[in-house]
Amino acid sequence: MDTLLQIIGFGPAALGLFITADRNGRLQQLLDCGLQVHERSASLEQWDGLGYEIEANSPIADFLGGIRRDGVFAQCLDQPQVQRWLQVPEQVVPLVQVSAFLRQLAQVIIERCQAHPRAAIHFAHGVEDVRCEADGFTVSGGWGNSSSRYLVLACGARVRELQPQEAMPATSVLCSDRVLRGRVDPILRQTLEQGRPVVVLGGSHSAFSVVGYLLERFTGLLGLGSIQVLCRRRPALWAASTRVAAPLGAQDRVDEDSGEVNRFCGLRGAAQDTLLQIEAGARASVVLHIGSTDPQPWLARGALLINATGYRPRLPGLLDAQGRQLRLDQRDGNLCKHPQSHELTVGGQAVRGLFGTGLGFSDRRGATLEVGVNFFHGRCAGNILHAVL
Ligand SMILES: Cc1cc2nc3c(=O)[nH]c(=O)nc-3n(C[C@H](O)[C@H](O)[C@H](O)COP(=O)(O)OP(=O)(O)OC[C@H]3O[C@@H](n4cnc5c(N)ncnc54)[C@H](O)[C@@H]3O)c2cc1C
Structure with a gap:
């Protein structure tokens, strides 16, 4: 061979x-x-x-x-x-x-x-x-x-496909990857201009990156509760993102070259900031629903769903x-x-x-x-x- x-x-x-x-x-x-x-x-x-x-x-x-x-x-x-x-x-x-x-x-x-x-x-x-x-x-x-x-x-x-029980009309669903690559801005703009909510499903890094993206890209089009985020549980926060990452847990390993802790769990960087701002009440256009992940009631109201479930x-x-x-x-x-x-x-x-x-x-x-x-x-x-x- x-x-x-x-x-x-x-x-x-x-x-x-x-x-x-x-x-x-x-x-x-x-x-x-x-x-x-x-x-x-x-x-x-x-x-x-x-x-x-x-x-x-x-x-x-x-x-x-x-x-x-x-x-x-x-x-x-x-x-x-x-x-x-x-x-x-x-x-x-x-x-x-x-x-x-x-x-x-x-x-x-x-x-x-x-x-x-x-x-x-x-x-x-x-x-x-x-x-x-x-x-x-x-x-x-x-x-x-x-x-x-x-x-x-x-x-x-x-992006993980939605399960049959989560099924919904394909026209109402976008995947987070395409949103973050800037490929579906016209659909998002149209939805927000029509006053329909955008529902982000998932508590992943991508989910809060999507929320940050919407907040930045479509500022002028966002009203109270324009963005609804549905998460199973409160996302974990990355706890050791700096070079001086103390205290380290028993499982943590520090990379010899960079000093970075080689693990990834929870939100980090701008996505983490976005969650913290929402929780502090500084983002009135975003409503966070922890423990509630059924998008159907929102879809019945004409929402556009973004799948960010991992x-x-x-x-x-x-x-x-x-x-x-x-x-x-x-x-x-x-x-x-x-x-x-x-x-x-x-x-x-x-x-x-x-x-x-x-x-x-x-x-x-x-x-x-x-x-x-x-x-x-x-x-x-x-x-x-x-x-x-
Ligand atoms: C929102 C978001 C933010 C992120 N931010 C960061 C960040 O800040 N820093 C970071 O390091 N990482 C980040 N990541 C993770 C990032 O996606 C990965 O680090 C990186 O893209 C993974 O690289 P990869 O090569 O594994 O996968 P990919 O980037 O998906 O590359 C896979 C490649 O394989 C090709 N391919 C797939 N299937 C086949 C096939 N059957 N035959 C031939 N070719 C095929 C694809 O065309 C593609 O080129 C982020 C991810 C997301 C979703």
């Missing part, structure tokens, strides 16, 4: 694998071993990783801290704007700016792979099925198929060598990993050679997950590279 490793998805988490390989001085080895990346976006121009119209939920240092200054990404760090970020590493910048920076990192990786006979990043290569065989994996899509010894799923996550891993079809469907173990919307080998599991058993990273594929630490920027400097990418190389 000519290819050691395939990666499905070329989003921020996949970039984290390359950033980590470069930081550990193993990027050349990774490419030499034979590497194929399959990304369903048509081209880098259409790539929109982290392209949300809100500010990042952590300082820019989190994105930059894991990148080796004298490595292959040095040219990206040398730009004037990034130099300004490095001078004030605790500043928080809009995610669309982060996204543009990540695209530049992606460009560097693409060029490296183009110059290498055994490595390639393929755009317009959506993977539909993965077959797990004794000696590796065959992935296939409309473009053909390809095999490797190891496979990393880095396909991200999609994310679920986005998975291609997964088959065993006999063509039977494999169901990966999941817990709380995240795939489970073997505690020692870090491989994904089925029925508690590791699937040999199958790994995952990114949103929906995060490492678990105690009750919380390593997500977001931890893909750049956390342990997940390091564990995978250690196992594969």
Whole structure:
């Protein structure tokens, strides 16, 4: 088998694998071993990783801290704007700016792979099925198929679908992801202009990011109670978001490079501020309903619903060598990993050679997950590279 490793998805988490390989001085080895990346976006121009119209939920240092200054990404760090970020590493910048920076990192990786006979990043290569065989994996899509010894799923996550009992007319429901990417502003504007309420369902980070987005984008159109937020329980607040994060709990681990606590639980940054302002009565246009999650009465009044009830891993079809469907173990919307080998599991058993990273594929630490920027400097990418190389 000519290819050691395939990666499905070329989003921020996949970039984290390359950033980590470069930081550990193993990027050349990774490419030499034979590497194929399959990304369903048509081209880098259409790539929109982290392209949300809100500010990042952590300082820019989190994105930059894991990148080796004298490595292959040095040219990206040398730009004037990034130099300004490095001078004030605790500043928080809009995610669309982060996204543009990540695209530049992606460009560097693409060029490296183009110059290498055994490595390639393929755009317009959506993977539909993965077959797990004794000696590796065959992935296939409309473009053909390809095999490797190891496979990393880095396909991200999609907004959780509403359950049948929560079903409602599709025209009344938007998903939080599209709202935060600024793709449905006309519908939101029309709803608010007609005096209809916007109901945000969920207490996730995305839910309060959506509320913050609406407050900022549509200020002039918001009246008393224009935004109704329905949450099962009061969202938890991220408790250790600064470099000096004391006191640490028994399960907390501090990243050696950045000082960041590698866990994620509850609201953080601007989303947390939004919740606190609502609770303090400083946002009259927002009404918070804790413990009440039935949107039907609101829909009956013509409300527009935004589904922000969390994310679920986005998975291609997964088959065993006999063509039977494999169901990966999941817990709380995240795939489970073997505690020692870090491989994904089925029925508690590791699937040999199958790994995952990114949103929906995060490492678990105690009750919380390593997500977001931890893909750049956390342990997940390091564990995978250690196992594969
Ligand atoms: C509102 C919001 C705010 C956030 N804020 C932050 C933040 O401030 N900081 C932070 O670090 N993180 C933040 N995150 C988390 C952020 O989404 C993740 O860090 C990041 O996008 C995850 O990267 P990923 O590569 O796992 O997934 P994605 O970004 O979803 O990338 C997955 C990639 O895989 C491709 N793909 C999927 N399926 C297939 C397939 N079958 N075949 C081929 N290609 C495929 C996709 O096209 C995509 O390019 C936020 C998330 C949300 C929703």
